[in-house]
Amino acid sequence: MSNLVYREIAMTEEVGGCLLCNNPPCTKACPYGLPVDSIIRSLRFENTKGAANRLSGEADCKNCTTKACMNACLKKKINRPVPIDKIMEETASYEKTNPKEVDLSISFCGIPCENPFFLSSSVVGSNYEMVAKAFEMGWAGVAFKTIGTFVPKEVSPRFDALRKESVPFVGFKNIEQISDHTLVENIAFLKKLKRDYPEKVIIASIMGQTEEEWTYLAKLMTDAGADIIECNFSCPHMAADGLGSDVGQNAELVAAYTRAVRKGTHLPILAKMTPNLGNMEIPAVAAVKAGADGIAAINTIKSIMNINLDTFSSGPDVEGKTSVGGYSGKAVKPIALRFIYSMKNCKELKNIPVSGMGGIETWRDAAEFLALGCENIQVTTSVMQYGYRIIEDMIEGMQLYLSSQGLKSISDIVGKALPNIIPAEELNRVSICYPKFNREKCIGCGRCYISCYDGGHQALRQDEATGKPIMNAGKCVGCHLCLAVCPAEAITPGVRISKLAEATG
Known part of the structure; x- marks a missing residue:
């Protein structure tokens, strides 16, 4: 790799080449018993202190003659193995940290949460087995995949990714609709999750087609044991008219459907906002005035991507055709942060709880959302790419960061960045x-x-x-x-x- 002057640059480049395998052969092969995969993953997700803490002082990677980890590396089947020996050698240059006790618990819409990290309403939280696994790994809650009174007909394929140079997953497009399970199945999932994980927080995301349906779904979710109800006013690619982002762009419809949901529940209500408009605060204010307790933002952005210049079709390619879909991933983070700031800068919304999402991959991304006033974080695309295991570095990285800043609670950074965002004319x-x-x-x-x-x-x-x-x-x-x-x-x-x-x- 390189010397310490370029350590961060070199480290980012080298760990970025790791395939992040499941059951990684490098870890199994390490003669020192190091959790090689976990160390590399921590470096990948900006948790350098955590990586250093995992590196045993007895390991002598610099003088290891077996190179067993690199010989086992699956990356060599593509070109060359990840330089694990050099990565471990330079990881040793990071100072080990003994963090002070930090409280990651936070209250959101009056509901206590063990940490702010939730799965967002999507395929990553769409049945009992998936969510149970995530809960076991440390996720504090889930916004369960949007439930309706109907089961949509899905297309195949429905995912596609945008790449830039050597980065294979800059952005992500999906044309997936709401839950493909029946209403009865989804209610059973929610009941079982609340029974088996009573301390975890369940947000039931719903989408109705009429005011009566919104009220009906709200009642069912309340009876099923949900802690919060999220109104999906923002899906960018529902096949039927009057659903998703078409609603979210219409403040009157947002208000009407929020009032309908309030009729069906006493639980906190989140209005999930669409970014496919200029001023999100307009429908957000309408939702709050109609009875919403908080805002969730942002949902995916309407997009067309990846034109195939041989066939002139676009992805996801469904027999040569596609449709406008939802864009997500790291690339949308600046857009999400802008919308969240705009709402927190709005006098009618500044004290309204916000669940932030859009491009969150690491603890650092999450901290940025918190610093702009969010009290809850939702993640999808990063889980789809890397798995539920990212929660380990989100939790540890956040704890180590807060400890290094002398802070005792995650609540201490909520809104800290807001005073530093000012109108352009005041710069x-x-x-x-x-x-x-x-x-x-x-x-x-x-x-x-x-x-x-x-x-x-x-x-x-x-x-x-x-x-x-x-x-x-x-x-x-x-x-x-x-x-x-x-x-x-x-x-x-x-x-x-x-x-x-x-x-x-």
Whole structure:
């Protein structure tokens, strides 16, 4: 791999190549008995402290002559094995941490939750066996896959992924509808889950076609033992008119259906919002005024992706045809955060509990949603890609982060970022923050020069001898495009100078 100067860059690249196998042969082969897969997975999901804590001090990966783990690595069948020996060697450079006790429990809509991590309403929480497994692994709750009075006819295939360069799962598209189990089956699932896991939180997601259906479903879910009812006003690809996001874009319908649900239950009600509109706060306010206790956001984004230029069909490809579907995954996180901020910045909604979702893969992603005011987190696409096991690093990573910050409760970070998001006209526009170049760390690739010249303000030139950048402060506007593209992380924010001082200096 590399030296400590580039440790994080190299580590991200190398662990990103791991296949994250089930029953991993590398762990079975390790002569030191290390949980190799768990260490790599922790690094993959930004839990470096947890990875270091799992590394035994008796393991001598640097001088291991067997290379048994790498010989067992299935990645070599594709090209070359993951450099496990180097990963373990550099993991040892991270400081082990003895975390202080941290409380991850949090109340959401008046319901106590052991932690904020829930499965969102989707295929990842659609029957008893699946949810029971997730509960056993540490998930605090589930928003059970949306239940209706009918069983939809599904298509095959119904999933597709978007990739960029070496990243195979930047975004994800689905054209799956609500639960493919009958109403009777779903009620049985909920009853059994509440019986066997009384401390876990069950959110029953429902979708009706009339006000009478919404009331009827709410009553059934209440009797089945649900703790919260979530109204799915936001599915982007239901086949029937008047369902899903068509409802969520209409504040009057949102209000009418929320009132109908309130007639059928005394439980807390969540209104699940669609991002397929400009101002989510409009239907969200309508839902709250009609009796909703909280908001869930965001559902997937209407999308078309992956045009096959040989057949001119799109994915998911159903006999050469497809339809508009829901886009999710890491790529939608900035969009989700924007909508959540907008609602928390709305005076009618600022004190309303929000269950956040959209692109959450790691504890760090979850913490960002919490920092913008969410009190609950829902996850789907990451589970579909990596499995329920991601909860281990979500819980541990969050605990270690909070402990490192001297915080005792996860509630301490809720809303902490909100004061730092301000209207554009209030931002400091009378100064420039110049980039700072670390010339020892710079490798002289010229990426900053190319981007600055072709996409910026021609403020950089490349030294002919070293390849390293030389900045013309008279042309630099402090946009930080160079910082964003630097592959060696050799550029950081530098000094901030008043534009007036610069002009007169």
